[in-house]
Amino acid sequence: xxxxxxxxxxxxxxxxxxxxxxxxxxxxxxxxxxxxxxxxxxxxxxxxxxxxxxxxxxxxxxxxxxxxxxxxxxxxxxxxxxxxxxxxxxxxxxxxxxxxxxxxxxxxxxxxxxxxxxxxxxxxxxxxxxxxxxxxxxxxxxxxxxxxxxxxxxxxxxxxxxxxxxxxxxxxxxxxxxxxxxxxxxxxxxxxxxxxxxxxxxxxxxxxxxxxxxxxxxxxxxxxxxxxxxxxxxxxxxxxxxxxxxxxxxxxxxxxxxxxxxxxxxxxxxxxxxxxxxxxxxxxxxxxxxxxxxxxxxxxxxxxxxxxxxxxxxxxxxxxxxxxxxxx
Amino acid sequence: xxxxxxxxxxxxxxxxxxxxxxxxxxxxxxxxxxxxxxxxxxxxxxxxxxxxxxxxxxxxxxxxxxxxxxxxxxxxxxxxxxxxxxxxxxxxxxxxxxxxxxxxxxxxxxxxxxxxxxxxxxxxxxxxxxxxxxxxxxxxxxxxxxxxxxxxxxxxxxxxxxxxxxxxxxxxxxxxxxxxxxxxxxxxxxxxxxxxxxxxxxxxxxxxxxxxxxxxxxxxxxxxxxxxxxxxxxxxxxxxxxxxxxxxxxxxxxxxxxxxxxxxxxxxxxxxxxxxxxxxxxxxxxxxxxxxxxxxxxxxxxxxxxxxxxxxxxxxxxxxxx
Numbered sequence: 192x193x194x195x196x197x198x199x200x201x202x203x204x205x206x207x208x209x210x211x212x213x214x215x216x217x218x219x220x221x222x223x224x225x226x227x228x229x230x231x232x233x234x235x236x237x238x239x240x241x242x243x244x245x246x247x248x249x250x251x252x253x254x255x256x257x258x259x260x261x262x263x264x265x266x267x268x269x270x271x272x273x274x275x276x277x278x279x280x281x282x283x284x285x286x287x288x289x290x291x292x293x294x295x296x297x298x299x300x301x302x303x304x305x306x307x308x309x310x311x312x313x314x315x316x317x318x319x320x321x322x323x324x325x326x327x328x329x330x331x332x333x334x335x336x337x338x339x340x341x342x343x344x345x346x347x348x349x350x351x352x353x354x355x356x357x358x359x360x361x362x363x364x365x366x367x368x369x370x371x372x373x374x375x376x377x378x379x380x381x382x383x384x385x386x387x388x389x390x391x392x393x394x395x396x397x398x399x400x401x402x403x404x405x406x407x408x409x410x411x412x413x414x415x416x417x418x419x420x421x422x423x424x425x426x427x428x429x430x431x432x433x434x435x436x437x438x439x440x441x442x443x444x445x446x447x448x449x450x451x452x453x454x455x456x457x458x459x460x461x462x463x464x465x466x467x468x469x470x471x472x473x474x475x476x477x478x479x480x481x482x483x484x485x486x487x488x489x490x491x492x493x494x495x496x497x498x499x500x501x502x503x504x505x506x507x508x509x510x511x512x513x514x515x516x517x518x519x
Numbered sequence: 520x521x522x523x524x525x526x527x528x529x530x531x532x533x534x535x536x537x538x539x540x541x542x543x544x545x546x547x548x549x550x551x552x553x554x555x556x557x558x559x560x561x562x563x564x565x566x567x568x569x570x571x572x573x574x575x576x577x578x579x580x581x582x583x584x585x586x587x588x589x590x591x592x593x594x595x596x597x598x599x600x601x602x603x604x605x606x607x608x609x610x611x612x613x614x615x616x617x618x619x620x621x622x623x624x625x626x627x628x629x630x631x632x633x634x635x636x637x638x639x640x641x642x643x644x645x646x647x648x649x650x651x652x653x654x655x656x657x658x659x660x661x662x663x664x665x666x667x668x669x670x671x672x673x674x675x676x677x678x679x680x681x682x683x684x685x686x687x688x689x690x691x692x693x694x695x696x697x698x699x700x701x702x703x704x705x706x707x708x709x710x711x712x713x714x715x716x717x718x719x720x721x722x723x724x725x726x727x728x729x730x731x732x733x734x735x736x737x738x739x740x741x742x743x744x745x746x747x748x749x750x751x752x753x754x755x756x757x758x759x760x761x762x763x764x765x766x767x768x769x770x771x772x773x774x775x776x777x778x779x780x781x782x783x784x785x786x787x788x789x790x791x792x793x794x795x796x797x798x799x800x801x802x803x804x805x806x807x808x809x810x811x812x813x814x815x816x817x818x819x820x821x822x823x824x825x826x827x828x829x830x831x832x833x834x835x836x837x838x839x840x841x
Contacts, residue, residue: 235700348789349563378562378727380786383771387785405701408773435777449705450775451734453757459712460734462705466670 197399199223203261205246212471216242218423229400231410234420237467240403244369249278284314287365291372293352297344303355304340307362314363329358350381368400419443422478429504439506441483521552524721530583532573539795543569545745556722558736566745567725571691575607576600608682612694614674618666625662631684655680672703689721729772741765744793744801751827761829761838764802808837
């Protein structure tokens with residue numbers, strides 16, 4: 192089983208050490224993604240989703256960021272132990288990332304064709320002409336006419352720019368793609384086009400993907416596995432079916448209760464009370480307990496551990512430990 | 520029948536830009552009854568925010584009329600407008616840039632009261648502000664905080680509080696929850712609905728999020744490149760939408776249920792430019808039903824079914840109505 196995993200994250204801890212204290216962004220997460228599979232990483236602002244992604248590529252700004260401990264096993268090797276030179280070869284080549292904001296992810300003074308060709312030259316032994324040929328092919332693959340390769344980012348609309356960013360990420364046929372909120376800045380009709388395209392390309396190229404988003408609807412349509420993050424921890428992890436139909440963690444439950452539904456009419460939403468905790472001052476015990484409607488005194492004292500409640504469905508909540516199946 | 524509070528007739532707003540005239544709002548007509556919510560939806564650049572601002576008189580209309588409580592506001596003088604603002608308020612989209620960073624929470628909420636001289640003494644002002652803060656769920660201790668010390672949800676509560684300070688009857692909500700996380704978004708939506716119930720407020724709720732608009736609105740107006748394409752009750756829009764654009768828009772929303780993926784009629788292409796638009800239906804280039812007539816003649820809004828307005832030449836054929 193284990194060698195099927197393309198990437199395996201074990202106990203990853205990433206902190207930002209600032210003058211005002213230590214920001215505990217990622218606190219011991221475990222994840223694995225198989226070949227060709229797509230995992231949705233869901234959570235709200237400040238949950239540590241992007242820091243997790245940056246940790247995999249070792250792009251966490253240091254200082255103040257620091258990967259404290261953990262292992263990221265990719266193809267049997269620990270990425271965290273690799274020299275920087277080798278990491279450079281992996282980034283953009285075998286593992287690549289689609290960044291959140293297409294407006295700022297592109298260089299405004301280089302043509303889009305050059306920006307794609309640059310990645311190709313970096314990772315392959317090709318001539319300038321060959322790399323530009325590849326850039327034109329990539330643009331056509333994401334649905335932009337090849338002759339626009341010599342245009343600059345400002346000549347493209349938001350949806351088009353996001354396509355260019357995707358073309359850059361896929362130019363070297365990566366094995367693993369990290370998409371950090373790839374459609375958040377886009378309108379729904381364009382979002383639908385872009386998501387469809389990512390899924391199609393992913394299937395065609397057999398790429399594994401980690402899709403970071405806060406939109407549960409997007410996850411339901413694109414992913415097979417789901418991990419829900421809260422305050423730097425993965426609180427629930429399982430297949431789409433586990434998370435959506437057997438929702439177990441109170442936080443996941445709260446997330447679903449907060450979304451206005453299109454097919455059911457509810458007069459009032461059931462929001463999660465309170466606010467996301469400050470990651471430089473996390474609550475004791477379970478970090479969700481101050482907002483949790485099921486919390487007991489025990490929750491403030493003891494940190495919950497991962498509990499497998501059905502094969503492949505992991506929940507980090509005291510309610511499911513010691514043989515309690517969600518009942519106190 | 521409830522009383523009509525706001526009536527908008529053939530409202531137009533054009534902006535002069537170097538490339539020509541930008542048709543931000545083009546011939547929009549609707550009414551809202553007191554105590555109801557009209558949702559305005561559309562993608563970026565469709566003119567929904569401009570519409571809200573023109574209705575309030577924050578931008579001057581190029582043409583058309585707005586009647587608030589029977590009075591025409593588009594021709595109001597400066598003084599009349601000043602008075603009208605007491606009844607018509609706005610909540611802005613971005614709780615980060617719409618609050619003065621150098622004012623405390625108390626000063627921000629108290630400012631409208633000061634401008635209108637509604638409180639005679641300092642004690643009275645303090646009391647009113649404290650009451651508003653309580654209504655919108657801001658703790659007392661935050662009265663002397665500055666906006667940068669607070670998170671997005673609390674900042675948006677200040678925005679709501681400031682809009683409520685003058686006890687208006689009508690509020691334009693311009694994407695008030697778009698910048699917030701879902702759990703916080705739900706808190707603010709509930710707050711706004713509670714306030715509407717308690718005070719009989721009337722809202723125009725501008726948003727691009729269709730699930731939010733369905734949740735909060737009685738009627739919905741769909742806009743595309745400055746034009747209205749469909750207007751009907753919230754339920755009708757989701758069950759029996761008639762315009763091809765609305766259909767495409769609804770099909771594009773990702774649904775958080777497994778296997779909910781419907782037969783998708785994907786919209787292809789992107790929005791065209793609203794600068795000096797060509798005659799004909801603005802959606803025609805992306806519409807799969809478009810025929811020659813769509814590229815030459817402007818469609819007009821007509822009542823296809825009771826209280827269900829659509830602007831499309833072929834709406835009856837597409838939907839199999841007679």
